[in-house]
Amino acid sequence: DTGVSQDPRHKITKRGQNVTFRCDPISEHNRLYWYRQTLGQGPEFLTYFQNEAQLEKSRLLSDRFSAERPKGSFSTLEIQRTEQGDSAMYLCASSSPLAGPGELFFGEGSRLTVL
Amino acid sequence: QKEVEQDPGPLSVPEGAIVSLNCTYSNSAFQYFMWYRQYSRKGPELLMYTYSSGNKEDGRFTAQVDKSSKYISLFIRDSQPSDSATYLCAMRTAGTASKLTFGTGTRLQVTL
Numbered sequence: 001d002t003g004v005s006q007d008p009r010h011k012i013t014k015r016g017q018n019v020t021f022r023c024d025p026i027s028e029h030n031r032l033y034w035y036r037q038t039l040g041q042g043p044e045f046l047t048y049f050q051n052e053a054q055l056e057k058s059r060l061l062s063d064r065f066s067a068e069r070p071k072g073s074f075s076t077l078e079i080q081r082t083e084q085g086d087s088a089m090y091l092c093a094s095s096s097p098l099a100g101p102g103e104l105f106f107g108e109g110s111r112l113t114v115l
Numbered sequence: 116q117k118e119v120e121q122d123p124g125p126l127s128v129p130e131g132a133i134v135s136l137n138c139t140y141s142n143s144a145f146q147y148f149m150w151y152r153q154y155s156r157k158g159p160e161l162l163m164y165t166y167s168s169g170n171k172e173d174g175r176f177t178a179q180v181d182k183s184s185k186y187i188s189l190f191i192r193d194s195q196p197s198d199s200a201t202y203l204c205a206m207r208t209a210g211t212a213s214k215l216t217f218g219t220g221t222r223l224q225v226t227l
Protein backbone atom coordinates (compact mmCIF):
# COMPACT_ATOMS: atom_id res chain seq x y z
CA ASP A 1 0.00 0.00 0.00
CA THR A 2 1.66 3.18 -1.20
CA GLY A 3 -0.88 5.65 0.11
CA VAL A 4 -2.79 8.26 -1.87
CA SER A 5 -1.01 9.18 -5.07
CA GLN A 6 -1.47 12.45 -6.96
CA ASP A 7 -0.21 13.47 -10.36
CA PRO A 8 1.27 15.80 -11.44
CA ARG A 9 2.90 17.14 -8.29
CA HIS A 10 3.35 20.56 -9.84
CA LYS A 11 1.71 22.16 -12.85
CA ILE A 12 2.51 25.58 -14.28
CA THR A 13 0.07 26.88 -16.84
CA LYS A 14 -0.97 30.08 -18.53
CA ARG A 15 -4.24 31.77 -17.74
CA GLY A 16 -7.05 30.41 -19.86
CA GLN A 17 -5.61 26.92 -20.28
CA ASN A 18 -7.26 23.75 -19.01
CA VAL A 19 -5.56 21.49 -16.47
CA THR A 20 -6.37 18.04 -15.13
CA PHE A 21 -5.18 16.41 -11.93
CA ARG A 22 -5.37 12.73 -11.13
CA CYS A 23 -5.76 11.03 -7.77
CA ASP A 24 -5.28 7.35 -7.01
CA PRO A 25 -6.70 6.58 -3.55
CA ILE A 26 -5.70 3.78 -1.22
CA SER A 27 -7.06 0.67 -2.90
CA GLU A 28 -9.71 -0.41 -0.39
CA HIS A 29 -11.00 3.11 0.26
CA ASN A 30 -14.40 3.83 -1.29
CA ARG A 31 -14.55 7.49 -0.24
CA LEU A 32 -12.56 10.14 -2.04
CA TYR A 33 -12.31 13.87 -1.35
CA TRP A 34 -10.82 16.87 -3.11
CA TYR A 35 -9.65 19.88 -1.10
CA ARG A 36 -7.93 23.10 -2.10
CA GLN A 37 -5.28 24.78 0.04
CA THR A 38 -3.87 28.24 -0.53
CA LEU A 39 -0.77 29.62 1.16
CA GLY A 40 -1.27 30.21 4.86
CA GLN A 41 -4.74 28.68 4.87
CA GLY A 42 -6.19 25.35 5.84
CA PRO A 43 -7.62 22.97 3.25
CA GLU A 44 -11.06 23.89 1.90
CA PHE A 45 -13.49 21.19 0.86
CA LEU A 46 -14.31 20.97 -2.83
CA THR A 47 -16.11 17.69 -3.45
CA TYR A 48 -16.69 14.15 -2.19
CA PHE A 49 -17.26 10.78 -3.89
CA GLN A 50 -18.53 7.56 -2.45
CA ASN A 51 -17.56 4.93 -4.98
CA GLU A 52 -18.39 6.54 -8.34
CA ALA A 53 -21.15 8.80 -7.03
CA GLN A 54 -20.37 12.45 -6.42
CA LEU A 55 -22.36 13.09 -3.27
CA GLU A 56 -21.38 16.59 -2.27
CA LYS A 57 -19.96 19.67 -3.97
CA SER A 58 -18.86 22.92 -2.41
CA ARG A 59 -20.02 26.28 -3.68
CA LEU A 60 -16.29 26.87 -4.24
CA LEU A 61 -16.53 24.43 -7.15
CA SER A 62 -17.52 26.82 -9.92
CA ASP A 63 -18.72 25.76 -13.35
CA ARG A 64 -15.12 25.71 -14.52
CA PHE A 65 -14.34 22.86 -12.16
CA SER A 66 -15.40 19.27 -12.77
CA ALA A 67 -14.50 16.12 -10.94
CA GLU A 68 -15.08 12.51 -11.91
CA ARG A 69 -14.50 9.08 -10.49
CA PRO A 70 -15.72 6.90 -13.34
CA LYS A 71 -15.17 3.43 -11.94
CA GLY A 72 -14.99 4.19 -8.27
CA SER A 73 -11.22 3.95 -8.27
CA PHE A 74 -9.07 6.90 -9.43
CA SER A 75 -10.48 10.40 -9.73
CA THR A 76 -9.74 13.40 -11.92
CA LEU A 77 -10.23 17.08 -11.21
CA GLU A 78 -10.34 19.33 -14.26
CA ILE A 79 -10.16 23.10 -14.22
CA GLN A 80 -11.17 24.83 -17.42
CA ARG A 81 -10.11 28.33 -18.45
CA THR A 82 -7.78 28.69 -15.49
CA GLU A 83 -7.53 32.00 -13.64
CA GLN A 84 -4.73 33.29 -11.45
CA GLY A 85 -6.98 32.82 -8.43
CA ASP A 86 -6.96 29.09 -9.11
CA SER A 87 -3.31 28.93 -8.05
CA ALA A 88 -3.29 26.62 -5.04
CA MET A 89 -2.44 23.16 -3.79
CA TYR A 90 -5.10 20.63 -4.75
CA LEU A 91 -5.24 17.84 -2.20
CA CYS A 92 -6.90 14.49 -2.64
CA ALA A 93 -7.84 12.33 0.33
CA SER A 94 -9.46 8.96 0.75
CA SER A 95 -11.05 7.07 3.59
CA SER A 96 -12.46 3.68 4.40
CA PRO A 97 -16.02 3.11 5.60
CA LEU A 98 -14.42 1.47 8.64
CA ALA A 99 -12.34 4.52 9.46
CA GLY A 100 -12.93 6.74 12.44
CA PRO A 101 -14.73 10.05 11.89
CA GLY A 102 -12.46 12.51 10.17
CA GLU A 103 -9.81 9.88 9.44
CA LEU A 104 -8.76 10.98 6.00
CA PHE A 105 -5.55 9.95 4.29
CA PHE A 106 -4.19 12.78 2.19
CA GLY A 107 -1.91 12.67 -0.80
CA GLU A 108 1.00 15.07 -1.16
CA GLY A 109 -1.03 17.36 -3.38
CA SER A 110 -0.82 18.83 -6.85
CA ARG A 111 0.42 22.40 -6.84
CA LEU A 112 -1.06 24.61 -9.56
CA THR A 113 0.57 27.86 -10.62
CA VAL A 114 -1.39 29.98 -13.09
CA LEU A 115 0.68 32.68 -14.79
CA GLN B 116 -16.55 35.32 10.47
CA LYS B 117 -14.97 31.94 9.77
CA GLU B 118 -16.55 28.85 11.28
CA VAL B 119 -13.18 27.81 12.71
CA GLU B 120 -10.60 30.27 14.02
CA GLN B 121 -6.97 29.35 14.62
CA ASP B 122 -3.98 31.55 15.35
CA PRO B 123 -1.58 31.13 12.42
CA GLY B 124 1.53 31.73 14.52
CA PRO B 125 4.37 31.17 13.95
CA LEU B 126 5.01 29.73 17.37
CA SER B 127 8.62 29.13 18.34
CA VAL B 128 9.51 27.07 21.42
CA PRO B 129 12.68 25.44 22.75
CA GLU B 130 13.06 21.68 22.67
CA GLY B 131 11.39 20.04 25.65
CA ALA B 132 8.76 22.75 26.10
CA ILE B 133 5.05 22.10 26.43
CA VAL B 134 3.16 23.44 23.43
CA SER B 135 -0.46 24.55 23.50
CA LEU B 136 -2.36 24.95 20.24
CA ASN B 137 -5.95 26.17 20.15
CA CYS B 138 -9.00 26.62 17.96
CA THR B 139 -12.38 28.17 18.50
CA TYR B 140 -15.48 27.46 16.45
CA SER B 141 -18.89 28.96 15.99
CA ASN B 142 -20.97 26.08 14.57
CA SER B 143 -22.55 24.17 17.44
CA ALA B 144 -23.36 21.32 15.03
CA PHE B 145 -19.71 20.26 14.96
CA GLN B 146 -19.49 16.93 16.76
CA TYR B 147 -16.10 15.50 15.79
CA PHE B 148 -12.80 17.24 16.32
CA MET B 149 -9.49 16.35 14.73
CA TRP B 150 -5.91 17.54 14.77
CA TYR B 151 -3.82 17.10 11.65
CA ARG B 152 -0.09 17.72 11.25
CA GLN B 153 1.29 19.01 7.96
CA TYR B 154 4.97 19.10 7.13
CA SER B 155 6.17 21.48 4.45
CA ARG B 156 5.17 20.38 0.93
CA LYS B 157 3.32 17.35 2.28
CA GLY B 158 -0.33 16.49 2.76
CA PRO B 159 -1.90 16.66 6.23
CA GLU B 160 -1.77 13.54 8.41
CA LEU B 161 -4.20 12.76 11.19
CA LEU B 162 -2.81 12.99 14.72
CA MET B 163 -5.88 12.57 16.89
CA TYR B 164 -9.63 12.77 16.86
CA THR B 165 -12.23 13.03 19.59
CA TYR B 166 -15.97 13.53 19.75
CA SER B 167 -16.68 14.29 23.37
CA SER B 168 -15.82 17.06 25.76
CA GLY B 169 -12.81 16.26 27.91
CA ASN B 170 -9.29 15.05 27.32
CA LYS B 171 -7.84 12.34 25.10
CA GLU B 172 -4.22 11.36 25.43
CA ASP B 173 -1.93 9.62 22.94
CA GLY B 174 1.73 9.51 23.90
CA ARG B 175 3.07 13.06 24.07
CA PHE B 176 -0.15 14.49 22.62
CA THR B 177 -3.31 15.45 24.49
CA ALA B 178 -6.45 16.71 22.77
CA GLN B 179 -8.93 18.69 24.81
CA VAL B 180 -12.46 19.66 23.82
CA ASP B 181 -14.79 22.08 25.60
CA LYS B 182 -18.06 22.06 23.68
CA SER B 183 -19.72 24.55 26.01
CA SER B 184 -17.06 27.12 25.16
CA LYS B 185 -16.62 25.93 21.56
CA TYR B 186 -12.90 25.63 22.17
CA ILE B 187 -10.44 22.84 21.42
CA SER B 188 -6.78 22.46 22.27
CA LEU B 189 -3.81 20.24 21.45
CA PHE B 190 -0.99 19.93 23.94
CA ILE B 191 2.41 18.55 23.01
CA ARG B 192 4.65 17.52 25.87
CA ASP B 193 8.43 17.30 25.64
CA SER B 194 8.40 18.92 22.21
CA GLN B 195 11.03 17.77 19.70
CA PRO B 196 12.50 19.44 16.61
CA SER B 197 10.68 16.77 14.57
CA ASP B 198 7.41 18.27 15.83
CA SER B 199 8.13 21.39 13.75
CA ALA B 200 5.22 21.54 11.34
CA THR B 201 1.87 23.21 10.79
CA TYR B 202 -0.91 21.93 13.02
CA LEU B 203 -4.43 22.08 11.63
CA CYS B 204 -7.57 21.66 13.65
CA ALA B 205 -10.51 20.19 11.76
CA MET B 206 -14.14 19.58 12.60
CA ARG B 207 -17.18 17.93 11.15
CA THR B 208 -20.83 17.49 11.89
CA ALA B 209 -22.49 14.15 12.52
CA GLY B 210 -23.64 12.11 9.56
CA THR B 211 -21.89 9.81 7.18
CA ALA B 212 -18.58 11.06 5.87
CA SER B 213 -19.45 14.72 5.98
CA LYS B 214 -16.81 17.23 4.97
CA LEU B 215 -14.12 18.49 7.30
CA THR B 216 -13.83 22.19 8.07
CA PHE B 217 -10.24 23.16 8.80
CA GLY B 218 -8.66 26.01 10.70
CA THR B 219 -5.93 28.04 9.04
CA GLY B 220 -3.21 26.06 10.82
CA THR B 221 -0.59 27.11 13.37
CA ARG B 222 3.03 26.90 12.28
CA LEU B 223 5.21 25.49 15.07
CA GLN B 224 8.99 25.67 15.22
CA VAL B 225 10.80 23.69 17.93
CA THR B 226 14.37 24.89 18.32
CA LEU B 227 17.39 23.07 19.73
